Amino acid sequence: MKCPKCGSDNTNIQVVNEQKLVTKHHGVIWWLCIGWWWIFVKWLFLTIPALLAAIFIGKRKKIKNIQKSMHVCQNCGNTW
Ligand SMILES: [Zn+2]
Incomplete structure (x- = not known):
């Protein structure tokens, strides 16, 4: 070549x-400004459907x- x-x-x-x-690491300011609600939103919109999908489809990541x-x-x- x-x-x-x-x-x-x-x-x-x-x-x-x-x-x-890969898990990304964020700084303290990120957690104070975005982290707390972002995790909540993420949990709400990603974890619950993912859990439901895992239960019904049975697929593992x-x-x-x-x-x-x-x-x-x-x-x-x-x-x-
Ligand atoms: Zn070269």
């Missing part, structure tokens, strides 16, 4: 493991592992 940036043939392919459903091939140029450090 040729690097699209510098045209060098000196490239590697790296397998990158990506995880979905799983963490998806997606493997991506990433090209790394050894010449200029470009990744694509």
Whole structure:
């Protein structure tokens, strides 16, 4: 594979493991301003239907592992 940036043939392919459903961490100000009602709204609109869906459909959420091939140029450090 040729690097699209510098045209060098000196490239590697790296397998990158990506995880979905990653929990985001928020700051204290976020929790004070948005967190308390956002969690409530989220709970109301997401958890209850999700629980109902889980009861009626019986599907479980799983963490998806997606493997991506990433090209790394050894010449200029470009990744694509
Ligand atoms: Zn390059």
